[in-house]
Amino acid sequence: xxxxxxxxxxxxxxxxxxxxxxxxxxxxxxxxxxxxxxxxxxxxxxxxxxxxxxxxxxxxxxxxxxxxxxxxxxxxxxxxxxxxxxxxxxxxxxxxxxxxxxxxxxxxxxxxxxxxxxxxxxxxxxxxxxxxxxxxxxxxxxxx
Numbered sequence: 001x002x003x004x005x006x007x008x009x010x011x012x013x014x015x016x017x018x019x020x021x022x023x024x025x026x027x028x029x030x031x032x033x034x035x036x037x038x039x040x041x042x043x044x045x046x047x048x049x050x051x052x053x054x055x056x057x058x059x060x061x062x063x064x065x066x067x068x069x070x071x072x073x074x075x076x077x078x079x080x081x082x083x084x085x086x087x088x089x090x091x092x093x094x095x096x097x098x099x100x101x102x103x104x105x106x107x108x109x110x111x112x113x114x115x116x117x118x119x120x121x122x123x124x125x126x127x128x129x130x131x132x133x134x135x136x137x138x139x140x141x142x143x144x
Contacts, residue, residue, distance in 0.1 A: 002038050003139070006084055009034075010132035013077065017128035023073030032080030039087040051086015051093045052079045058097070074127050081135040088142045096131075096138035103130035 009031045017023050032052065039048030059078035063070045085093040108125040115123060 002042075003143075006035065006139075007136060010081075010136055014129040014132045017073075017126045021124075021126055022071065023077050023128045025073075025076065028073060028076040028080060032076070032083060035080050035083040035087070039083060042087070044087040047089065048083040048087040052083035054086070055079070055082025055093070055097060070127060074131065077128055077131055081131050085135055085138050088139050092138040092142040095141060096134040099134035099137065100127070100131045103134055 009027070013023060013027050013031075016027065036045070036048055036052060039045050056075060056079040059070065059075040063072060063075045081096060082093065085096045104125055104127045107130065108123065111123045111125060
């Protein structure tokens with residue numbers, strides 16, 4: 001039941017980010033709190049908190065280094081997905097952390113080629129959907 005709710009949360013964030021090009025606080029922050037509470041109740045609170053802090057810090061550094069490349073919404077989402085993957089172990093956390101930017105890069109390359117490339121073919125790709133997909137895939141790999 002909890003995992004289904006997490007997938008629904010991530011799906012809502014994905015749709016919202018694709019349509020609106022932003023990740024709203026009303027979805028990112030409460031979701032992160034719920035993930036942390038659920039993980040604590042399941043006896044995985046410390047791992048979830050560590051995952052949230054580690055991924056949140058990594059994304060915060062990236063945002064502060066290149067704010068035009070990574071939005072604050074991505075940083076807030078990193079807290080929730082870091083907690084979720086952290087609750088499922090280091091393997092899930094690392095897999096999601098590595099897969100998300102790779103998915104965003106692949107999406108950007110496909111979009112760039114579809115638009116014909118060239119200097120004027122530059123596109124901006126939202127990173128939130130890749131974070132969500134990578135999180136679901138990483139948890140699925142660990143659970144299955």
